[in-house]
Amino acid sequence: MRSIILLLLLATVSFGQATAQQDDDSPVAVLEFNWYRDRKPAPKNDARGVTPARAVIPENKKFQREARAQLSPGAIDPNTLTVDGRSEALEKITQESRSVQGKAVEGFAYLAKLRNETDAAIDVIFLEFQFTELANPANRVTRQFLCAAHMKAKEKKEIRVFSSLGPSDVISIESLSSDAAKLFDSRVAINRIEYSNGAIIQRKDWNFSALKAAIHNAVSTPWESEVCRAL
Numbered sequence: 311m312r313s314i315i316l317l318l319l320l321a322t323v324s325f326g327q328a329t330a331q332q333d334d335d336s337p338v339a340v341l342e343f344n345w346y347r348d349r350k351p352a353p354k355n356d357a358r359g360v361t362p363a364r365a366v367i368p369e370n371k372k373f374q375r376e377a378r379a380q381l382s383p384g385a386i387d388p389n390t391l392t393v394d395g396r397s398e399a400l401e402k403i404t405q406e407s408r409s410v411q412g413k414a415v416e417g418f419a420y421l422a423k424l425r426n427e428t429d430a431a432i433d434v435i436f437l438e439f440q441f442t443e444l445a446n447p448a449n450r451v452t453r454q455f456l457c458a459a460h461m462k463a464k465e466k467k468e469i470r471v472f473s474s475l476g477p478s479d480v481i482s483i484e485s486l487s488s489d490a491a492k493l494f495d496s497r498v499a500i501n502r503i504e505y506s507n508g509a510i511i512q513r514k515d516w517n518f519s520a521l522k523a524a525i526h527n528a529v530s531t532p533w534e535s536e537v538c539r540a541l
Contacts, residue, residue, distance in 0.1 A: 471538035
């Protein structure tokens with residue numbers, strides 16, 4: 311078999327490119343780009359919820375609280391002996407048991423340093439990373455991203471996006487046996503630019519309609535702090 315799943319290879323091979331190649335007539339210049347293995351941290355879970363308010367008991371009055379503070383460590387808190395105190399403890403245990411611990415996601419970071427060459431502000435950029443395996447040029451893969459760039463006229467900006475997908479799904483045995491550090495020829499293309507004034511510029515050989523479903527999926531949920539999403 312001439313190919314293997316790329317994920318099996320990535321544990322031992324480091325990838326990365328930084329050659330700025332682009333179409334000369336693009337109104338957005340690609341100054342530099344790079345990609346590398348990365349990990350998206352697991353989301354933090356907050357098991358806290360609404361717990362019953364503690365009952366007002368004599369031991370919580372100022373004098374009793376100050377006297378209790380003088381006791382040795384490990385002394386029993388009288389609040390835990392009340393019905394509300396026990397309910398609070400049980401509720402905390404229940405919430406912690408229901409909390410699903412997330413896991414970190416292994417993937418790749420794609421970075422591109424861009425410059426708006428025009429005098430018009432840009433809202434959206436469709437960015438494409440293109441990969442060609444050097445040992446097997448027939449293996450060509452693209453990774454496309456929708457980016458809320460928000461670039462002012464003549465502004466430079468670094469765009470970063472995380473994806474679970476790498477530069478290729480498979481890789482040839484020839485690449486495995488090669489001592490070369492560079493396994494792929496890579497470049498970045500600007501597929502489509504949407505300006506704040508409503509104007510749109512699109513690459514001639516790029517099909518916007520073919521990605522309508524992927525674009526709808528990318529914008530169907532609220533964006534947080536990310537600038538780009540994979541298509």
